[in-house]
Amino acid sequence: MSTPAISFRAIAHDFRSTDGSVVRALHHIDMEIRHGEFAVVVGPSGCGKSTLLRLIAGLIAPTAGSVRVFDHPVTGPRDDIGIVFQKPTLLPWLDVLSNITFPIRHRGQLVTAADTERALDLLDLVGLADFRKKFPDELSGGMQQRVGIARALLSEPDILLMDEPFSALDALTRDEMSFELLRLWSARRGTALFITHSITEAVLLADRIFVMSPRPGRIRETLAVDLPRPRTPETLRAPRFQELAAHIRNQLLGTHELH
Numbered sequence: 563m564s565t566p567a568i569s570f571r572a573i574a575h576d577f578r579s580t581d582g583s584v585v586r587a588l589h590h591i592d593m594e595i596r597h598g599e600f601a602v603v604v605g606p607s608g609c610g611k612s613t614l615l616r617l618i619a620g621l622i623a624p625t626a627g628s629v630r631v632f633d634h635p636v637t638g639p640r641d642d643i644g645i646v647f648q649k650p651t652l653l654p655w656l657d658v659l660s661n662i663t664f665p666i667r668h669r670g671q672l673v674t675a676a677d678t679e680r681a682l683d684l685l686d687l688v689g690l691a692d693f694r695k696k697f698p699d700e701l702s703g704g705m706q707q708r709v710g711i712a713r714a715l716l717s718e719p720d721i722l723l724m725d726e727p728f729s730a731l732d733a734l735t736r737d738e739m740s741f742e743l744l745r746l747w748s749a750r751r752g753t754a755l756f757i758t759h760s761i762t763e764a765v766l767l768a769d770r771i772f773v774m775s776p777r778p779g780r781i782r783e784t785l786a787v788d789l790p791r792p793r794t795p796e797t798l799r800a801p802r803f804q805e806l807a808a809h810i811r812n813q814l815l816g817t818h819e820l821h
């Protein structure tokens with residue numbers, strides 16, 4: 563079997579609060595995410611989903627255990643990992659195109675003609691070709707999040723990490739964005755890790771779903787989603803979709819903030 567894209571071995575993570583008390587966020591996490599897999603982590607608020615993602619991104623180091631990306635220990639942020647956060651965090655004084663190419667300038671490099679061309683292609687892919695000269699406050703929340711996704715994809719990352727990227731959007735825009743994301747992902751088939759509270763979103767997007775238990779977070783169940791791709795609005799109505807969603811809902815019953 564080939565080495566996984568991401569692996570967690572016996573991971574625990576503690577946070578120390580300002581009053582000195584220790585919060586155990588993650589407890590004994592063992593999981594592997596395969597190359598080219600669309601993995602989704604679902605779980606109740608505060609179970610440590612964002613902590614998992616920050617460990618992979620190299621933004622924090624685990625208290626115990628090891629996190630490996632492409633079979634190398636994570637020692638800090640890597641250029642081959644793109645991240646999309648809950649809020650698009652665009653720079654308000656830069657237009658859309660400059661926001662997308664900003665990470666290149668931030669690394670101290672010059673934006674080449676090829677970079678600009680790729681950025682324009684991505685804008686086209688996310689349906690914002692006509693908005694490249696607009697500023698973030700001239701865009702809707704969904705459009706801003708599309709810019710955030712295009713920015714994360716510009717460096718053609720091997721791994722795309724997404725932390726509840728659609729949670730601030732209304733339900734319709736959210737579904738639309740999910741299909742758009744699947745379209746982008748299937749064009750390149752990189753490895754994706756997507757975090758959500760939404761069971762519907764999890765089943766719609768995932769190859770495999772990691773269901774977490776409340777804090778301290780553990781992996782309660784790993785579920786293969788055997789729904790055919792491409793997923794479409796029809797998928798949402800398929801009996802198997804409903805069955806999988808009901809199963810996860812039951813797993814999480816008694817926890818809160820799920821829909």
Ligand SMILES: Nc1ncnc2c1ncn2[C@@H]1O[C@H](COP(=O)(O)OP(=O)(O)OP(=O)(O)O)[C@@H](O)[C@H]1O
Pocket residue numbers: 577578579585586587605606607608609610611612613614759777
């Ligand atoms: N910097 C920190 N200092 C202290 N505690 C923290 C810190 N970051 C997170 N925690 C705690 O660790 C636990 C896990 O947090 P995390 O943000 O990973 O959860 P989550 O599952 O992503 O939550 P949500 O779904 O609400 O975003 C929470 O109880 C949180 O309060």
